[in-house]
Amino acid sequence: MQANKIFLYEVDNKTYEAHIFFKRVRNINYRFKDDKFVISCRRLTPMSMIKSGLDKFARTLIKRSSKKAPIGEDYIYILGEKVTLSFPGEYTFMSESFSYKNIEEFRKKIKKIFLKYLTYRTEYYAEEMGAPKYLVKIRDMKTRYGSNNRVKKTITYGFMLIHHPLDVIDSVIIHELTHCFVFDHSDNFYRLLYKYCPNYNVLRKKLIKTEFN
Numbered sequence: 001m002q003a004n005k006i007f008l009y010e011v012d013n014k015t016y017e018a019h020i021f022f023k024r025v026r027n028i029n030y031r032f033k034d035d036k037f038v039i040s041c042r043r044l045t046p047m048s049m050i051k052s053g054l055d056k057f058a059r060t061l062i063k064r065s066s067k068k069a070p071i072g073e074d075y076i077y078i079l080g081e082k083v084t085l086s087f088p089g090e091y092t093f094m095s096e097s098f099s100y101k102n103i104e105e106f107r108k109k110i111k112k113i114f115l116k117y118l119t120y121r122t123e124y125y126a127e128e129m130g131a132p133k134y135l136v137k138i139r140d141m142k143t144r145y146g147s148n149n150r151v152k153k154t155i156t157y158g159f160m161l162i163h164h165p166l167d168v169i170d171s172v173i174i175h176e177l178t179h180c181f182v183f184d185h186s187d188n189f190y191r192l193l194y195k196y197c198p199n200y201n202v203l204r205k206k207l208i209k210t211e212f213n
Helices: 047-065 103-129 159-163 166-178 187-196 200-209
Strands: 005-011 014-022 029-033 036-041 075-078 081-084 089-093 096-100 135-139 146-149 154-158
Touching (some): 005 047, 075 159, 159 166
C-alpha cells in the first residue's frame, strides 16, 4: 500500500522516512516498522501536530522495535537467560533432559516440564497461604500471565512466564493464589499479597519491563 505522504524525520542525527496514511481514525497512530515511521491519521491533520507527536514518541518507538522477541527460530529466553538452540538437539530443564528436532518440538516438551514446576510451586505456596488445592494448567496467552477460576478451582498460567526469572514467576503464582481469598484487586487483596510477597511491586515491574536483548 502506497503512502499518501512521505517526509524525512531526524532522530539523534539519523534520518528516517516517515510514511503517512490517511485513514478514518480517531487519533493519530504511530508505528516504527522496517526502519521507517508509519503514521495513520485523518486527511486534514496538520503536519505540525503529526511532527509534534513524533517528537514525543519517536525514540520510544525505535527502542521498542530493537527489542528481541523472547523466542525465535534458533533461541529462547529461559528463566531470564538466552539459550541458543541447535537442531536437532538436546536440552536439560529442571533436571529433566529431552531431545528435540525443531523449535515446535522444543516448546512442546519444555512446556510439559514447566507445567510440573508451576504445579509444584503452586502447591507449595497454597500450603503456605492456606489456600485450597487447585488444578494447574498452562497455555499460550498473549496478554495475561495467569488467571484464577474459583468456580472450577483451576489456575492457568501463560507459557510466556518461562522467559522470566524464578522470583518473578513466584510473584505471579502468589498473585493468583491470593485471588482464592480476594477476587478483586482491592486494598484487602494487596495486603494479603504483600504478606507473602513483600517485594511484589519490584518483581511486578521486572515482569512488565523485562527486555529480551
